[in-house]
Amino acid sequence: MSMHLMSPAFTTTSTRKRKGANKGVTGKYAQDLVEHNKQMKRIGVKTKTFDEYVLYRQGKYKPVLRGTPMPEPYVSTHRELYKSGGTGVGVGFKKEENTYTGTLIKGIATMHKSNAVPVIDQKQMEEISRMRRG
16 A cells, blocks of 8 residues: 555666677678678679678778878978078168158148048138038
């Protein structure tokens, strides 16, 4: 009567799934190897041994690559063979930087919505002020 109050840990029936013995794998692999090697012979490809075939079926087989190997990367030595003739100082003249002496522009005026405009003389100052007032 009190069994229904107990947890599932007290049951005697096991629900765990057990791993089965892997008995028929080598026999099945042996039959499949014969078929595989027959097909490889038909198409003219090298056959596999039993150990190679088991690794092949399990996805662990690393085939030996045939053909021409990849060439070594070419490293150019033309910088060592043909040195530069210069001294490294330079080849041209440096451009003079433009500097403002402060004699031409009298000031900066605001024309439309924070538009800064350089002002050159008194006449231009008066034109900008009239334009703002209407």
